[in-house]
Amino acid sequence: MSSTTHGSTPYYFVPGPSRHPAMAALGLFFVILGAGQWVNGVQWGKYSLFAGLIWWLGVLYQWFGDAIKESQGGQYGRKIDLSFRWSMSWFIFSEVMFFGAFFTALWWARSHSVPALGSLDNSMLWPGFKAVWPSLAAGVTASPAGTVEPFTTMGPWPLPTINTALLLSSGVTLTIAHHALLAGKRSKTIGFMWMTVLLGITFLCVQGYEYHHAYTELNLKLSSGVYGSTFFMLTGFHGFHVLVGMLMLLFITLRLQKGHFSADNHFGFEGAAWYWHFVDVVWLGLYVLVYWL
Incomplete structure (x- = not known):
């Protein structure tokens, strides 16, 4: 756990367990899979690429939002x-x-x-x-x-x-x-x-x-x-x-x-x-x- 020194600001903030890394990796998996299939002429590859990209961007939006809340909350x-x-x-x-x-x-x-x-x-x-x-x-x-x-x-x-x-x-x-x-x-x-x-x-x-x-x-x-x-x-x-x-x-x-x-x-x-x-x-x-x- 983090120790606090000044007010509520931790000396070193350690975030709790997060789903974001695994979810981002899942999105990137479908991006790479789709790209590899698309360049080889497989039609469903482009749908996998764009779906994975949308998923990945959505995860980043939530991830960055959590980081902003932590920063604005005085945790950093x-x-x-x-x-x-x-x-x-x-x-x-x-x-x-x-x-x-x-x-x-x-x-x-x-x-x-x-x-x-x-x-x-x-x-x-x-x-x-x-x-x-x-x-x-x-x-x-x-x-x-x-x-x-x-x-x-x-x-x-x-x-x-x-x-x-x-x-x-x-x-x-x-x-x-x-x-x-x-x-x-x-x-x-x-x-x-x-x-x-x-x-x-x-x-x-x-x-x-x-x-x-x-x-x-x-x-x-x-x-x-x-x-x-x-x-x-x-x-x-x-x-x-x-x-x-x-x-x-x-x-x-x-x-x-x-x-x-x-x-x-x-x-x-x-x-x-x-x-x-x-x-x-x-x-x-x-x-x-x-x-x-």
């Missing part, structure tokens, strides 16, 4: 706050490794794989192959074997640059909201948080239009060789992280409107802010390495 003391900070730090570190692997794949393809395919050893297999990264020279996107259709690379202007401005602006509005919360100005905090959420939604809309433009006008697809696969892999996973971060900020904003968080107790806000700033930093690297180089 300094030790829990510290454990949350370490947990979020390690989670963001794992995300750094996640994107680091993809950036390494991009570097390896550009610096090693493509030059190796254009070496003397492979000149007889692909005599018309140009060992140049597609964004560095025009007319080198089509493969000699005809397996990749000609496509146009995606440049930095205007859509990626617009999205860069949107994300950088969202980082500013989020920082203003944080300082407003520290100063006890809840209305100002909520206003700038809504601005941050709207900037994140706008980013996703612009990226959706960018993908439509790539597929319909540039003929740039996921099947467009290693350039297409790395382009959509990096930008797509980043877009997914923007979606997750935007949802985190949205729920934090709704909690602020309910009176949650204070100047002294608001790690839920801080954790979401850490994640969003991480997403901003990743985009800056992606903007330079994918769109400019």
